[in-house]
Amino acid sequence: MLALCRRDILLAVRSGGGFGLALAFFLILVMFVPFGVGPDRAVLARIAPGILWIGALLACLLSLDRVFQLDAEDGTLEALATSPIPLTGLVSAKAAAHWITTGLPLTLASAPLGYLLGLPAEGYIWLVTSLAVGTVSLSFIGTFGAAITVGIKRGGLLLSLLVLPLYIPTLILGAQVVTRAVSGQNPVASLALLGGLTLLTLALIPIAAAMALRANLR
Amino acid sequence: MMTVTDLDCLRGQRCVLKGVSFSLDAGDCLILRGPNGAGKTTLLRTLAGLSPSPEGRLSAPPEAIVYTGHLDAVKPQLSVRENLAFWQGIYQNAPKDTLTRFDLDELAERPAATLSAGQKRRLGLARLHVSGRMIWLLDEPTTALDADHVARFTAILTDHCSSGGIAIISTHLDLDLPRAQTLNVADFAAPTGNGSTTSDDPFLQGSY
Numbered sequence: 001m002l003a004l005c006r007r008d009i010l011l012a013v014r015s016g017g018g019f020g021l022a023l024a025f026f027l028i029l030v031m032f033v034p035f036g037v038g039p040d041r042a043v044l045a046r047i048a049p050g051i052l053w054i055g056a057l058l059a060c061l062l063s064l065d066r067v068f069q070l071d072a073e074d075g076t077l078e079a080l081a082t083s084p085i086p087l088t089g090l091v092s093a094k095a096a097a098h099w100i101t102t103g104l105p106l107t108l109a110s111a112p113l114g115y116l117l118g119l120p121a122e123g124y125i126w127l128v129t130s131l132a133v134g135t136v137s138l139s140f141i142g143t144f145g146a147a148i149t150v151g152i153k154r155g156g157l158l159l160s161l162l163v164l165p166l167y168i169p170t171l172i173l174g175a176q177v178v179t180r181a182v183s184g185q186n187p188v189a190s191l192a193l194l195g196g197l198t199l200l201t202l203a204l205i206p207i208a209a210a211m212a213l214r215a216n217l218r
Numbered sequence: 219m220m221t222v223t224d225l226d227c228l229r230g231q232r233c234v235l236k237g238v239s240f241s242l243d244a245g246d247c248l249i250l251r252g253p254n255g256a257g258k259t260t261l262l263r264t265l266a267g268l269s270p271s272p273e274g275r276l277s278a279p280p281e282a283i284v285y286t287g288h289l290d291a292v293k294p295q296l297s298v299r300e301n302l303a304f305w306q307g308i309y310q311n312a313p314k315d316t317l318t319r320f321d322l323d324e325l326a327e328r329p330a331a332t333l334s335a336g337q338k339r340r341l342g343l344a345r346l347h348v349s350g351r352m353i354w355l356l357d358e359p360t361t362a363l364d365a366d367h368v369a370r371f372t373a374i375l376t377d378h379c380s381s382g383g384i385a386i387i388s389t390h391l392d393l394d395l396p397r398a399q400t401l402n403v404a405d406f407a408a409p410t411g412n413g414s415t416t417s418d419d420p421f422l423q424g425s426y
Contacts, residue, residue, distance in 0.1 A: 003304055007293075007296075076293070080308070082267060082283065084308070
């Protein structure tokens with residue numbers, strides 16, 4: 001499993017696609033917001049949590065169709081399905097690699113981008129924490145969507161439609177953590193719910209995605 | 219060591235083969251014959267556990283089986299050595315002489331994207347050796363290999379069988395394997411048309 005995770009990260013870095021794309025998209029989106037909304041710092045500070053979370057979510061979505069598609073096309077997925085690694089382990093390793101190549105850089109980039117949008121100082125720690133916790137569930141839910149659509153050529157549209165509704169709870173809770181922190185309320189309850197949601201996806205998604213993969217390999 | 223009894227093989231919803239039975243001992247080699255579309259790949263995929271089988275039994279444990287299909291499972295962005303290292307990590311098995319056996323020594327540092335079709339095939343087949351498993355399921359393994367390397371691969375197969383392994387090979391080529399048994403897949407073709415499940419059941423119509 002570790003070998004698979006390491007190889008996925010290496011592939012993402014080497015082929016440029018997954019690794020740079022999500023981060024670049026996130027940077028572009030957040031940098032363009034002040035141009036579209038206007039330079040009013042009060043307005044920007046108010047919408048910053050939502051923009052940062054939506055940006056991270058969409059950036060995460062961009063690279064999802066590569067999670068299984070490339071391996072399915074060159075036969076690696078079949079070979080892995082008959083290897084000693086159980087399918088649940090395969091899914092977990094893939095999701096973990098996806099998080100390390102997209103979720104983690106997005107989380108790290110969110111702090112300077114928050115500054116760009118004039119996020120109040122007390123929000124940073126909560127922004128980074130909520131993204132660190134929330135993007136894990138984004139990667140796992142997305143991997144489930146990718147497992148369902150793996151047999152479909154150009155399944156990107158279907159994948160987005162399947163995954164977006166499942167992302168909504170994460171988005172609501174994640175943005176709420178930051179909004180509450182910025183407006184002086186206690187964000188711990190929202191963060192706890194977000195953490196619970198992430199743990200739930202960590203527990204259930206590998207099983208569901210493994211079943212989807214098994215059905216698609218036939 | 220490996221017994222298959224009354225195995226039915228599905229491709230999608232369609233039953234392609236019915237009642238496939240054979241039995242192999244350690245060291246045996248079975249060559250699957252049959253015209254295109256007879257179900258050789260379907261049989262191999264069913265044996266590998268990739269396709270479900272509604273009927274029949276297979277005595278070999280999945281941990282003993284390694285399958286190579288039409289695709290090589292080679293990552294173009296990685297070098298030959300890195301590709302092998304990945305599979306060594308997956309199978310937790312790192313035999314020393316894989317590169318030499320498959321004549322990949324000189325290509326070790328090359329990115330797999332620059333390999334020819336035959337060289338890529340050799341790298342794909344090298345996974346068999348890395349896996350260290352006893353039952354090899356091979357779907358057209360000699361595609362794109364030149365005569366020299368077909369002979370070389372046949373020698374590897376003979377070696378594998380004489381050390382107690384089993385190989386099931388679908389091929390149209392005459393491999394030089396004197397001890398090999400032959401199974402004509404077309405003998406087990408499932409009857410089509412009259413009374414098959416698909417035509418009777420209105421819910422199954424158009425489902426594939």
